[in-house]
Amino acid sequence: SYDLTQPPSVSVLPGQTATISCSGDNLADKYVAWYHQKPGQSPVLVIYVDVQRPSGIPARFSGSNSANTATLTITGTQNVDEGDYYCQAWDKTAGLFGGGTRLTVL
Amino acid sequence: QLVQSGAEVKKAGESLRISCEGFGDTFYNLWIGWVRQRPGKGLEWMGIIFPGDSDTRYSPSFEGQVKISVDKSISVAYLQWSSLKASDTAVYYCAKWEFWSYNSSGQFDSWGQGTRVTVSS
Numbered sequence: 529s530y531d532l533t534q535p536p537s538v539s540v541l542p543g544q545t546a547t548i549s550c551s552g553d554n555l556a557d558k559y560v561a562w563y564h565q566k567p568g569q570s571p572v573l574v575i576y577v578d579v580q581r582p583s584g585i586p587a588r589f590s591g592s593n594s595a596n597t598a599t600l601t602i603t604g605t606q607n608v609d610e611g612d613y614y615c616q617a618w619d620k621t622a623g624l625f626g627g628g629t630r631l632t633v634l
Numbered sequence: 635q636l637v638q639s640g641a642e643v644k645k646a647g648e649s650l651r652i653s654c655e656g657f658g659d660t661f662y663n664l665w666i667g668w669v670r671q672r673p674g675k676g677l678e679w680m681g682i683i684f685p686g687d688s689d690t691r692y693s694p695s696f697e698g699q700v701k702i703s704v705d706k707s708i709s710v711a712y713l714q715w716s717s718l719k720a721s722d723t724a725v726y727y728c729a730k731w732e733f734w735s736y737n738s739s740g741q742f743d744s745w746g747q748g749t750r751v752t753v754s755s
Contacts (some may be wrong), residue, residue, distance in 0.1 A: 529694065557736055561741035563677070566745060570727055570745040571669075571677065576735050614677050618739045622693040623667075624732075627674040 530619040532626035539632045546602040548629045550615030553596060558617045558626060560598040562591060566611040574613075607633050636666075636728050638748035643752045644718050651657060651714040652749045654728030661709035662686050665731035667742060672724045682731045683711060690740045720755040 532549045540546040550560060560578050563571040572580050575591035578598065588603045601608055610633045615626040636656040646652055657664055667682035681692040685704040692702070703712045713726060726749050729742035 561740035563742070565677075571729075571742070572745070572747055573741055573743050576732075576741040576743070577739065612676075616677075616679070616741060621737075622681070622691055623679040623740065624693065625669075625677045625679055 529623065530617075532615055532617060532624060534613075534615060534626040534629045536627070537632065538631045539634055540602075540605045541634050546609070546631060548570045548600045548613050548615075548631065549599040550600070550601075550626050551596055552617065553618065554599055555596050556593050557603055558593075558619070560591070560593050560599045561616045562589075563614045563616065564609070564611055564613065571614065574630060590633075602631075605631075605633055609633060635744055636730065638726075638728055638746040638749045641750040641752070643754070646718055646720055646753055646755045648718050648753075649714070649716050651712050652726060652751065653709070653710050653712050654746050655710045656746070657730070658709060662706055665733065665740075666704070666711040667729055667731040668700075668711075668726040669729060669742070670724045671748075672697075672729065677727075680713070680726075685709075685711070692747055694754075717740065718751075718753045720753050722751060723753045727752050 562575040565571040578593040590601045612628045614628045639653040666681045666739045668680040670678040680696045683690045685706040701714045711719045728746040730744040733740040
């Protein structure tokens with residue numbers, strides 16, 4: 529079965545750049561989406577098809593996907609960006625999520 | 635825009651059906667999916683359904699464990715269990731799935747508020 533691997537946690541200072549990785553075999557052959565979930569809330573889509581931002585998502589969120597790794601980048605991280613981030617892709621006949629990364633803004 | 639049914643407390647072995655509704659007249663032409671989140675754990679992609687023809691895709695992990703269905707006459711999607719287990723305790727989200735490329739990529743772009751299911755043994 530196909531797996532998406534994320535680091536359990538990432539820490540960043542306010543105003544700095546946070547990068548969250550998502551790894552899978554030949555992941556660049558797939559499109560990746562990213563979701564942000566705050567405690568007690570439903571997830572929110574922040575990036576889809578590797579690089580697209582949905583309406584209402586700030587421009588500080590960006591994505592890339594190359595070789596075996598997709599990356600979510602938050603430039604000028606703010607306190608409101610804390611929470612869990614999940615990557616998601618499609619494999620054969622179904623979707624799947626990565627294990628999630630807890631982003632802490634120090 | 636997706637509204638889910640309320641929290642449930644059940645016993646192991648009981649059956650359950652939870653619901654998700656929204657998007658009015660356009661529901662017929664949308665893919666609706668379900669995501670599980672166990673306490674303190676990550677998101678798990680369960681499956682999606684197209685109300686227009688009930689085409690359903692299950693994650694291999696959930697095939698045969700749950701049933702996803704719709705009643706398109708009232709724009710409601712369902713997730714059901716015939717015999718619950720304690721390990722089914724989780725929050726279940728419904729969400730609108732959008733295929734970017736049909737049957738090869740997509741994402742959930744609108745989420746319900748979640749339904750908490752608690753199963754005691």
